[in-house]
Amino acid sequence: MPDTEYRYGFHDPENYVYRAKPGLSHDVVSEISWLKKEPEWMSKVRHKALDYFLKKQLPEWGPFLGNIPFDEIYYYIKPSERQEQNWKDVPEDIRNTFDKLGIPEAEKKYLAGVGAQYESEVVYHSLKEEWTKQGVVFLDMDGGLREYPELIKEYFGSIVPYTDNKFSALNTAVWSGGSFVYIPEGVEVAIPLQAYFRINAKNMGQFERTLIIAEKGSRVHYIEGCTAPVYSTDSLHSAVVEIIVKEGARVTYSTVQNWSKNVYNLVTKRSIVFKDGIMEWVDGNLGSGVSMKYPGAILKERGARAEILSVAMASAGQQQDVGSKVIHMASDTSSSIVSKSISKDGGRSSFRGLVKVVSGLSGVKASVRCDALIMDDTSRSDTYPYLDINSPEVEVGHEATVTKIGEEKLFYLMSRGISEIDAAKMIVSGFIEPVVKRLPMEFAVEMNRLIDLEIEGSVG
Amino acid sequence: MSSASKQNTLVIEDLHVSVEGKEILKGVNVEIPKGEVHALMGPNGAGKSTLAYALMGHPKYRITEGKVSFHGKNLLDLSIDKRAREGVFLAFQYPKEIPGLKVFHFLKNAYIARFGIDEGSFSSMDFFKKVKAKTELLKMKEDFITRYLNEGFSGGEKKRMEILQLSLLKPEIAILDEPDSGLDIDAVRIVAGGVNSLRGPDIGVLLITHYQRILNYIKPDVVHILMNGRIVQSGGPDLAEHLDNVGYEFAGAEV
Incomplete structure (x- = not known):
């Protein structure tokens, strides 16, 4: 008690x-x-x-x-x-x-x-x-x-x-x-x-x-x-x-x-x-x-903009079910979603991205990009994009990639004398760099350190 | 050669290598002492790159027989990174892109790992100056070290990146896998100049090439011809020229 x-x-x-x-x-x-x-x-x-x-x-x-x-x-x-x-x-x-x-x-x-x-x-x-x-x-x-x-x-x-x-x-x-x-x-x-x-x-x-x-x-x-x-x-x-x-x-x-x-x-x-x-x-x-x-933004008036950047790491026993929601309710609004997920040691990450554009709008731009990095065969990553576009003049881009931590990339870095753990850390921190670099310095450092600790726990 | 002098020789004995169950190298024997440049020539599919990857320890290249020794150790017992720290270096034909990994960060970590430097006593500033001097030598653009490793690099930039690493990591045995492929003549000169500047008693080079062209710029001491997984002929620099005239098929027929 x-x-x-x-x-x-x-x-x-x-x-x-x-x-x-x-x-x-x-x-x-x-x-x-x-x-x-x-x-x-x-x-x-x-x-x-x-x-x-x-x-x-x-x-x-x-x-x-x-x-x-x-x-x-x-x-x-x-x-x-x-x-x-x-x-x-x-x-x-x-x-x-x-x-x-x-x-x-x-x-x-x-x-x-x-x-x-x-x-x-x-x-x-x-x-x-x-x-x-x-x-x-x-x-x-x-x-x-x-x-x-x-x-x-x-x-x-x-x-x-x-x-x-x-x-x-x-x-x-x-x-x-x-x-x-x-x-x-x-x-x-x-x-x-x-x-x-x-x-x-x-x-x-x-x-x-x-x-x-x-x-x-x-x-x-x-x-x-x-x-x-x-x-x-x-x-x-x-x-x-x-x-x-x-x-x-x-x-x-x-x-x-x-x-x-x-x-x-x-x-x-x-x-x-x-x-x-x-x-x-x-x-x-x-x-x-x-x-x-699923951090969200309702773009209520003309010219409103939303940018949603996320990183998720799912390790053993973890489910990171994350994503973003953007609702375009006015013309000339724009949104950008960038999501990076890492799954390892049986962890599961899912990305859910909703982009909704109501009817009668013009000049709306939306882009969704989600990249998943899978560290081993026991881990899993899923993507669930929902695009609900009700106006004709909308530019929507959607891109999703899933990569396994490449043997080739590890080999390349290790051939320079870098240990397997450090090589994996470099690949992972490189993968999330586009999001991490947007964080204030000390936060970026902390984030990288936390991810390094996670990888140390699972590689080698 | 006495076994003491072989400490400084990369000795490849009866090396058999399979990839996905298929035997590619069928008993390769080569000795590369420090101080010499050996060219390894051969047609596509002969197994040239397989030898390079197998020496460096790529997990897909399975050694079924043979031995590779250097510094009195069997290299084949060592992990990839330990081979590198032992002084073996592979300049890749197709260097890998690592998104998000800054060139400088990578070079610094590779340098620290290669030489076992204590990070506390490492001066990033001194290292930066060293890198900068070398990038100038290789005529690389200023912004180069702040870019992500090989990401979006042109073919020529990637090759120069390999040579930059080569010159920073000061290997004792450098395996250069087609360092000239896809380069125009100016770029070949720059790459060759970079390699030549490193030549000397402290480095042995295995230069893998399909064409004789680069050998006009990097003069080999010994030329080996690899065909169907075996060295079919070895000789002096004139062998390469001869080969250029008669072609691989004819060279193969001579055996």
Whole structure:
């Protein structure tokens, strides 16, 4: 049984810390809502979402989800009543965990603001002063709801309604943490906003909820990264990310997902893009046992653009079911999807790409490219493209390749004295280079390092 | 030759090689001492490239009989990368494209691996200068080292890339598999110039070629003729010229 008392020393009466019972019910949802002192409307949405979740069947396509132990999962854990502003005030255990992730070091160089999610709550948040002056908001979602209730009420669930799918309903019912980002008109945030996530309690679910609003002509890069220790029981991560890209704005959302391999990672990420806006999703999926994630963009007005780049690596016992969804709803919109997957040691990766163009449009361009690299005979890769084109004047390109890690390529590199492991690493990192090079430097390094570790574990 | 001096000779004895169950080499005997350039000539399908691949250790080329020794070791017991570290190098007729792998990153890693250099004491800057000097010698374009390895390279660029690696990795035995194929005469001169600049007592070369042309630029010490999986004739440089006049069929008939 997991510890039911909070371990980090904030359990004096004033700092009462709650830990939910495992399992899901209207009572649990009410308690979460009550503990968060939420507005009435949010509580109502949670309950409606729960009803929807309870009656909705598990999806009949994609990986098997029937083993998720919904009744054993903790749907809310609050590590601390405090919101830490200074690194020094973050409890030592938590700091140690972050030290292992290299965050303080990284912060000096790259982070201007940190939202570090530990268990279910953001405990550490810093935001550069000039951003505050610029009017940039970077808060955890709970804080966002307290301070900007009107904005949240307007946009929460507007891109990903709880009725979208069973897991968006679950997230809506029990969400906790995540980020709220608001970039005012014309503001360009030069340094990426970063949030590190980590699951760190047995049987604990993470249901963060992120909302990013980029006003006209603004620009921001948001980075989400996760690493997680290995646990013996199943764990569920089900996030919802909603992004609003207004006229001429540009939002880049990058993720490196490295949950431990017992985690179900079932995430709904979607953006809506208005006139001449640009949405970029850069998505790296290395961890988790089962991932289902299809970052999407709704191109709502003329000139809107979406670019979705993803890398997935499926090793032993992993299913990476990933892809992208783009819906063209206006003329002169364009989208580009590039997906790279690596399967090894019996891992399975699937790509699902949906490109939909509604009727009556012109000047629409869409391209889908997905490349799969298969490292051995026990691994598998599948591609499921769905093109739903309802306008005649549309340029659509679709290209898919499947390659096995070539004996010839290995031979070539090894003939130069390079060991088999290093040769395999070079081929794999070359394969994903077109996506990785789009990541910020330190993220690209981390990504390559994680993939190197994976290959070391399986070659030679 | 004494066994001590054979330390520095690549000795191929009675080598039989099969590919997918079919015997291609049927007992090849060649000795290539350091300091000499040996040309291996022969018609298409004679087994020239098979010998090159088998010496380097390609898994598809199965050794059914024979021995290859160098530095007192049986090369055939070593993995591909260990053969390379032992000083054996193969310049490919068709170099492989590795998408996404930057030339400089590749060269650096190959160099470190070849010479067993401790990465901590390796200076990328010094290495960069060394590479740059050599690319100038081979008349390669500036942007070359930031490109992906052989990806989208022209035939000539690929061949020069091979010679660049050859000159950086300083092998003791270099197998050049048709380094001139598909090149125009200017490119042949550049490639040959690169090879000639490396000639000396520290390197033995096995130069595989179908045509005599490149031998006008790289003068061999010894010429071997390979036909149907066997060396049918060996001789001095004049053998190549003779062959050019009479053709392989006639040379084969002489045996």
